Amino acid sequence: MKRKTTLGMVITLCLPAVGFAQADSTTSMEMKNMHQSNHAAMHVQGMDMQGMQKSPPAKGVASTSxxxxxxxxxxxxxxxxxxxxxxxxxxxxxxxxxxxxxxxxxxxxxxxxxxxxxxxxxxxxxxxxxxxxxx
Missing domain, CATH: 2.40.50.320 (Copper binding periplasmic protein CusF)
Structure with a gap:
């Protein structure tokens, strides 16, 4: 009987921790996805592309003067x-x-x-x- 009670207490005590760990990992994953999408948007929206120099032309191709x-x-x-x-x-x-x-x-x-x-x-x-x- 003592063994069943101890096992029950261990399970009872561990279940909330598993739930919190799962909630934390979901929150971390959501945060990571949100960060990546904001990061990608920032590169496009926050950058002035007008003055950007193009890559140099390939050999044999006339370059810009x-x-x-x-x-x-x-x-x-x-x-x-x-x-x-x-x-x-x-x-x-x-x-x-x-x-x-x-x-x-x-x-x-x-x-x-x-x-x-x-x-x-x-x-x-x-x-x-x-x-x-x-x-």
Missing amino acids: YKATGTVKAADPAAGSVTLAHGPVRALNWPAMTMTFLVKEKALFNKLVVGKPVNVEFVSQGGKYVVTAVN
Whole structure:
């Protein structure tokens, strides 16, 4: 008799704990689903997609050309690079800044005079930005 009473008490005491555990897991699952759906919605609704840069084109495909207006800060024909203090480039969502570009052709250095204002066209190639034209 003592054994039946002990077993009954154990079962009686454990049942509420099982119920709570089940309620907690259901609540956790509901919370997880709610978090995931809100997280997905946040990525779409909270993001300004207008200024996002597209992935670079595949090899053999013409790349997009961008334009910038700025002042030549340094030119290094031996390294094939030019440093420009340029204004915003809206197509790439860039603010005004000073940065170094590679230069596609050595002949372009004739127009890249330190201290002079320039208009340049450039492309993205392999993660680098390359000046392709100077006006």
